[in-house]
Amino acid sequence: MPVTTDRKSKTGQLTSRPDFHSTPRIDQVGVEERASRFTKRSLKKDTKLNGLRLVLNMIDLTTLEGKDTEGKVKQLCYKAMHPHDALPGLPTVAAVCVYPTMVRVAKKALEGSGIKVASVATAFPSGQAPRDVKIRDTKYAVANGADEVDMVISRGKFHAGEYNFVFDEIAAIKEACGHARLKVILETGELGTFDKVRRASDIAMHAGADFIKTSTGKIQPAATMPVTLVMLEAIRDFYYETGKMIGMKPAGGISKSKLALHYLVMVNEVLGADWLTNEWFRFGASSLANDVLMQLAKEASGLYQAGNYFSAD
């Protein structure tokens, strides 16, 4: 990608950034064919068991509702730490993902568990707020103990072609995050084409994202295998270009363990073994955990399971 713009960043460093108007082209039909090929892998025995445990361990257990309360968040945190005590030796989920106002509650509830607290920020889910508000939103979440921040990009500005605006905003939020890891939500369901998904991925990675994430969960379609594939390939190209690993988080729409395993196959075959940990791959999901637990219980007992034997949250 040609580097065209030289400009001063806020910190006074001279930065060069790629020309985001000429990001790689994506052919939708080809992407979908490739994505469906991953679903043809047949996972048996240990491969399946290990995969299911890995999926569980990669979940960002999420509640992002207007009606969220401290009580709800506490229950979710308990579920995160004790997914299903009837099955001993299970891994925990990776993180609990909440709104900024709930970060303090979650942080306290999860103390000592090793489970991260992720907070959405930047006027989630629309992102329609002034930059200083978004920075304050971010700083609030981090100050309350968020280990990870899930920001949304300004899709309106992106569609208007104001890539520098989008880039600068991500860079500013990254700065506001301090030590917290930054996940950048592209809201792919609003981007319209894979070409734009690729472009938004490149902008986010170059601007300092630690993770790129498909969706808020509030817009359909949310995560799909094809869109995730486009983002994984962007991550792979960025890695070859810079040597820097970027994480991936599909979010929304992944509620079945079989589908989650297909995602793992995809990560395995696009990015390889290094990405198969919750440091570099996450599922943003709420109901996926129980389906994984049901599958694990089935593998252990040989019996098909029913939802009523697994706590809702």
Add this chain to the structure above:
Amino acid sequence: MRLEVLKTYKIYIGGQFPRTESGRYYSPLSKTGKKLANVCLCSRKDFRDAVVAARSAFAGWSNRAAFNRSQILYRMAEMLEGRKAQFIDELILQGATRAAAEKEVHLATDRLIYYAGWCDKFQQLFSAVNPVASSHFNFSAPEPTGVVAIIAPQGDALLGLVSLIAPVIAGGNTCVVLAAADKPLCAVTFAEVLNSSDLPGGVVNILTGKPEELASWFAGHMDVNATFYCEKDTDIQKMIREKSADNLKRIHFYDTIDWYSDKGQSPYFIMDAQEIKTTWHPVENIAGAGGGY
């Protein structure tokens, strides 16, 4: 009494009128045993040169707009009509009655006009958009085969010649044609028509000589894509099919066609020197979930 100026009958290669490189000639006779002319007895090297000319003309001719090819074929008909008297004289000299000669020239002219009209239409008739099951746009359309080697009918010296050449070049091919051995005069004169018809040099190359000497070269040349033969000689047919296997030429034997009948013209003759190309391309359907009509 004025001494008649005799015409030298030369061959037509690459838009030029050379003599045969062999320096040989033969003297076909009229029905009454009168010598018609000294005519070039072409060799395999003349054929070789003609194939080179036809090959180099192929890219340009096949890339011409079909409409433009149509205009050029129509121009050929105009030129033929304009020299009608000369063709009638030559056909009579070659043994036809005046009535038969007139009929042949008229039909030959009309045949050119018939194929002039097909140039930009047969593709529509023989193309297809194929409804494939995957998300692809898929269509098939004819394309010219390439260089066609034609041994023209030995009987209908003008009409047969035109009936073979017209569909081949209407479809964008170039060709090398061996004229009727015993009736070569109007073929050479036809070359002069071609040469004054905006037809690029090399698209049609006309040789005179003996089929029994040249047929194996017409069938064997590795840079010829198709060979058409019009006689019933089964030995030559067999030989052509055998030799053509070396580069898998397309072969057609028009040995039962009455060129005077309706069966002497149809777009299916054009298709005999066409290949079907099928093209695939993905169709993006990203808004499929919510879009549509």
Add this chain to the structure above:
Amino acid sequence: MATTKKPIRSKKAAVAKTNSIKLKFDTGWTYAPAPESKSAASINKQYDLFINGEWQKPESRKYFDTINPATEEKLSEVAEANAADVNKAVAAARTAYDKVWKKMPATERAKYIFRIARIIQEKARELAIIESLDGGKPIRESRDFDVPTAANHFFYYAGWADKLEYAFPNRKAQPLGVAGQIIPWNFPLLMAAWKIAPALATGNTVVLKPAETTPLTALKLAEIIQEADLPPGVVNILTGAGATGAALVNHPDINKIAFTGSTDVGKIIQRAVSGTNKRVTLELGGKAANIIFEDAPLDQAVEGVINGIFFNQGHVCCAGSRLYVQESVAKEVIRKLKDRMSSLLVGDPLDKNTDIGAINSKQQLDTILKYISIGKKEGAEMYESNCRLPNKGFFCRPTLFTNVAQSNRIAQEEIFGPVLSILTFRTDDEVIEKANNTPYGLSAGVWTDKGSKIFNLTKRLRAGVIWANTFNKFDPGSPFGGYKESGYGREGGLHGLLPYIELTS
């Protein structure tokens, strides 16, 4: 980032770019075996010839083994038809043609063909297993491609049987008579469908000879034809090798020869029928160019190249075996190809996770290995993936050659295996010339995001099938066949009817 690579100085210091950056595909999560069960398929110990609707002992009294190329174990033995058997089959086909098939109302003919299509669908799983056992192709392909596409082909042509008067303007379509059909070992059932379906739809009767290394699904198809109650003699299936094929080609009462296979044999057939009135169509070899421009969707192009050359172990006449990459993206494309090759699994064809199965025969494996050593000797640089190969059976790792010259044999000759030759180019005209610089003309691929360039290329590439921004796609409705030495005649679509009819006015 497609074109220019410049270091990016951002606040977050980028890790210096080094050659050591490499994704790890050989460690971590491996897939446990997921074999398809053989019990869903039944294979007889011995097969006779399918003549006149019944199983007949061969006049030759001879049988030959068909083996599983993945294990080298014998699967069954099949009859070897000799000239006398060919006589019987052709006579049965002639009688069926004269007495039954050409007189039958076209609508009824259609219904028989529909019936065959349905039974293939019902027996899809069994057919897929046998196809993989006998030919070595991965079950994923026989299950998802070969068998369903074969059924679809019968469906497609069934519908044509009573609509032929609409197909060719101002002409009547008449059947030719008895068609002798010889098919290859790379898509045994599918090629049988490609041959039989249009022949029956147009009112011809058939004597079909499957390849000697892969006769079983054609014999299963014979059982299906019996089950469909197709009138005896309309389809006859004779197993055998080259001599059987020659007897069929040379039989005086055959009206039409349809052959799919090598260009060499195609030429022999064209010579053999000289002096007869037999109609011929030939679907022969290829050395397809697959062309990637710098503005292409590279990841999809790479996937297309992978499917173009490694689909069916590269045993595909239209395989994209010559890759032309624009120089500015060559390094990136080769890197992506190598990464993609690392996730290709070679092994047991019956394993649902296998991407590349067994090479069809020892002989073909030897040919492929011969070309690999030629490529090395010619100075091209070889790369193969490092997957493990089974101890028994005929297997070959996916292989590519870089620094290949146009004049190298591996860039000119058909290898028919999982071996890709990579060449580079600079301009459009250069690559068109190089792509067309071959006696073959079956297929070609072009990858670019620019529409006008696609049409320039698709027009100027001299091949019968052009895939633009895709590769190795097939459909019953899509005509397939070559230019130049790749043969003549089309299979599939409306144009696929023409090889089996005589047009009269």
